[in-house]
Amino acid sequence: MVRAVRIWLIFILVFPFWVFGQEKEQQLVVNGYVKNLHQFQFVDNLDQLQWTTFLHNRLNFAYAPSESISFRLEFRNRIFYGDAVANFPGFSDLMTQDNGWVDLTWNVTENGHMLLVSAIDRASIRFTKGNWDITVGRQRVNWGRNLIWNPNDIFNTYNFLDFDYEERPGTDAVRVQYYTGDFSRLELAAKKGRLTDDHIVALLYGFNSWSYDFQLITGIYQNDWVMGLGWAGNLKNMGFKGELSYFVPRKDYLGNEHVLSASVSMDYGFKNGLYLYGSALYNGSNLNQNGGIENLALTAITAKNLMPFEFSSYVQLAKEFSPIFSGSLGTVYAPTNHSVIAIPTLTYSLATNWEIDLISQSFFEFKKYRSLGHGIFFRLRWSF
Numbered sequence: 001m002v003r004a005v006r007i008w009l010i011f012i013l014v015f016p017f018w019v020f021g022q023e024k025e026q027q028l029v030v031n032g033y034v035k036n037l038h039q040f041q042f043v044d045n046l047d048q049l050q051w052t053t054f055l056h057n058r059l060n061f062a063y064a065p066s067e068s069i070s071f072r073l074e075f076r077n078r079i080f081y082g083d084a085v086a087n088f089p090g091f092s093d094l095m096t097q098d099n100g101w102v103d104l105t106w107n108v109t110e111n112g113h114m115l116l117v118s119a120i121d122r123a124s125i126r127f128t129k130g131n132w133d134i135t136v137g138r139q140r141v142n143w144g145r146n147l148i149w150n151p152n153d154i155f156n157t158y159n160f161l162d163f164d165y166e167e168r169p170g171t172d173a174v175r176v177q178y179y180t181g182d183f184s185r186l187e188l189a190a191k192k193g194r195l196t197d198d199h200i201v202a203l204l205y206g207f208n209s210w211s212y213d214f215q216l217i218t219g220i221y222q223n224d225w226v227m228g229l230g231w232a233g234n235l236k237n238m239g240f241k242g243e244l245s246y247f248v249p250r251k252d253y254l255g256n257e258h259v260l261s262a263s264v265s266m267d268y269g270f271k272n273g274l275y276l277y278g279s280a281l282y283n284g285s286n287l288n289q290n291g292g293i294e295n296l297a298l299t300a301i302t303a304k305n306l307m308p309f310e311f312s313s314y315v316q317l318a319k320e321f322s323p324i325f326s327g328s329l330g331t332v333y334a335p336t337n338h339s340v341i342a343i344p345t346l347t348y349s350l351a352t353n354w355e356i357d358l359i360s361q362s363f364f365e366f367k368k369y370r371s372l373g374h375g376i377f378f379r380l381r382w383s384f
Helices: 002-020 083-087 091-095 293-298
Strands: 028-042 050-063 069-082 105-111 114-129 132-139 171-181 184-192 199-209 212-221 224-235 238-249 259-269 274-283 311-322 325-334 339-351 354-365 370-383
Touching: 050 083, 069 083, 069 091, 083 091, 091 105, 091 114, 293 339, 293 354, 293 370
Parallel strands: none
Antiparallel strands: 028 050, 028 370, 050 069, 069 114, 105 114, 114 132, 132 171, 171 184, 184 199, 199 212, 212 224, 224 238, 238 259, 259 274, 274 311, 311 325, 325 339, 339 354, 354 370
């Protein structure tokens, strides 16, 4: 088993060099990265410190045999080692969870404190001709407008605390886009998961008016009808975006309710390189729970239930100190129990394609002061 792990590790690290050493047609594009992330976790004192590290390799392949047809195949390979693998119940099941119609995630090996997971999160064929754009397969159907909370992102909602997954989840779907003008389009997307009720079929109409990009959404979201609205534009020199989705039950089921999920955001860039971003979320679901914010990073959120609270807000202040060094401080606040998440980040570019990050996530409740947990992450990344 150890030998198999070593062979796999050598393959995912050496393969990119082999590919770039070969002659290949211009239609084939290969890129990716290798990241090493160290994670330290504790609740309220360092005696509880737990350590986990994982090596994350990504390989992206794109091939276009003609102007109209292109293929896309992308892999995630991750080796986890440390306390989380051994001590966290269900860690292996969580890391190997695949909600697609086809299970493309594999637990290659698991041994004590180590877990090796491989996954295909993009595998699609795209056809473009004239005003038509059709994609079939595992892909990202991104209908969200905001940076943090996306009620319109009904096909593949992502958790903003999962900062190490920049590409964000994909979904097994058919997506058909027809451009009716330079700034307008009709889009039909359909997804089918393995579970009986895991299906989404929706239509989006996007257009531009009053210097704003708008989108209207309607369709079936699992056991609900869904209607949505999104926009992106400017208020003078400030960016202004928003989106809302309204869910209406199609039949009686547990938790049957009408739910409104809505978010709005504004951002502004100052001349001195300072950037300010703010967002607010309303969650009308009765699935809200008091507390539990410390488990948000491990929660499978949905467009219908993006946070465990009715109201939440997010503010981020970012600054580029130099072309190679930047930092930011993001803060989530929810009035329920005065729950807070603090997310400071520092990023430094070591050299071309080399980058290091220092990131922290701290969870608090200030109604009756409680430290709910802290995570400190150190990441080294090489892109090729």
